Amino acid sequence: MNVNVVDILKIILCIVLPPLAVFLDRGCDCSFLLNIILTILGWLPGCIHALIVICK
Template sequence: MELLRIIISVLLPPLGAFFKVGLGLQFWINLVLTLCGYFPGLVHVIWLLARK
């Protein structure tokens, strides 16, 4: 399941953040970062996944 979450996170960072934390603050931060540019959203979701 973790591998699937990583693949989804790379393709659509907000969706990966949603699967990890739900509709919380981190999801909205990731959505704004992804709208500003793909790379900031990707870095944020990788941080979320690595944080556990």
């Protein structure tokens, strides 16, 4: 698996601002809306969901 600078920046963005990372990867779809809800409920669930979405 090749890891480049963009992938590393996406992972850092997942930790700092999970909804923004999902939006940049997928656009405005169900994953983005779900991530906003999870981030409102708690930062950790939003972060985990963003990492799952970005790594797929």
